[in-house]
Amino acid sequence: MSKLSHQPLGAQLLSADLTPHGPLFYNSPIVNSGYAPARGGVPVLFPQFAESGPLRKHGFVRDMPWTLREHRQDTVAETICYTLEISDQDIASWPHAASLQLTAEVQPGRLTIELSIRNAGKSAFAFTGGLHPYFRVQDLGQMRISGLQGLKVQDRYQPQLAVDEAQALMLGAEPFERLYDGCPDLTLWTGEKNLTLSASGFDQWMVWNPGEAGGRQLADLPDADWQRFVCIEPVRVTRPVQLVPGETFAGTLTIL
Numbered sequence: 119m120s121k122l123s124h125q126p127l128g129a130q131l132l133s134a135d136l137t138p139h140g141p142l143f144y145n146s147p148i149v150n151s152g153y154a155p156a157r158g159g160v161p162v163l164f165p166q167f168a169e170s171g172p173l174r175k176h177g178f179v180r181d182m183p184w185t186l187r188e189h190r191q192d193t194v195a196e197t198i199c200y201t202l203e204i205s206d207q208d209i210a211s212w213p214h215a216a217s218l219q220l221t222a223e224v225q226p227g228r229l230t231i232e233l234s235i236r237n238a239g240k241s242a243f244a245f246t247g248g249l250h251p252y253f254r255v256q257d258l259g260q261m262r263i264s265g266l267q268g269l270k271v272q273d274r275y276q277p278q279l280a281v282d283e284a285q286a287l288m289l290g291a292e293p294f295e296r297l298y299d300g301c302p303d304l305t306l307w308t309g310e311k312n313l314t315l316s317a318s319g320f321d322q323w324m325v326w327n328p329g330e331a332g333g334r335q336l337a338d339l340p341d342a343d344w345q346r347f348v349c350i351e352p353v354r355v356t357r358p359v360q361l362v363p364g365e366t367f368a369g370t371l372t373i374l
């Protein structure tokens with residue numbers, strides 16, 4: 119039986135069943151009509167994180183059809199690989215050429231997701247972005263994240279906060295959006311299990327949840343479901359990735 123489900127739109131991983139933990143990601147039951155990414159799973163953000171530049175929010179590749187190049191499964195592991203080629207003519211506001219590849223591999227006790235981006239054009243470009251996993255939690259009030267203590271932060275709702283001093287991060291009904299300047303290994307207590315999150319290539323964690331009122335404003339999220347996930351996103355935001363022609367960036371997220 120398949121452990122991964124995914125869709126070509128945005129090369130979005132929708133679910134991953136990790137032995138012995140079970141399903142890792144939240145998926146909204148409200149399916150977006152038209153060509154929009156699903157609310158849940160793991161959207162890919164490129165070449166702009168959120169509203170940190172002039173392009174559309176979170177960039178454009180989550181709204182583009184990728185090509186499934188490989189789907190392999192044996193008794194131990196299951197692997198998928200999607201690619202996307204962008205030419206310098208495709209997006210008027212971003213006249214660059216890039217080859218993107220998203221691979222996900224699940225085996226007992228480990229899920230690895232890798233995003234690689236190659237500058238396939240003739241001039242250098244810079245980008246921000248990353249992976250946007252919606253980790254499923256039993257109840258947001260029980261959820262804890264440890265490993266963030268001592269990191270410098272930029273908090274959307276508490277701009278005066280400079281450093282996170284808490285031993286474990288807990289969220290409530292207020293909206294939460296905090297960019298941590300560093301990407302150490304984290305432990306996520308979901309209310310049912312401890313997951314270890316590690317990243318490479320990315321250099322910041324973004325932690326996001328819309329909160330109760332913010333969740334109600336998201337048309338593709340049932341009113342109570344803000345309590346069922348936390349997004350812990352390995353990203354590049356403050357220090358964009360610079361790629362000269364032919365150069366490749368690789369960023370991974372590993373979940374144990």
Ligand SMILES: O=P(O)(O)OC[C@H]1O[C@@H](O)[C@H](O)[C@@H](O)[C@@H]1O
Nearest residue numbers: 168175176250295324326349351
């Ligand atoms: O609703 P979207 O476009 O998928 O974005 C969800 C959230 O994603 C987070 O990464 C951002 O920090 C938030 O600002 C944003 O609201």
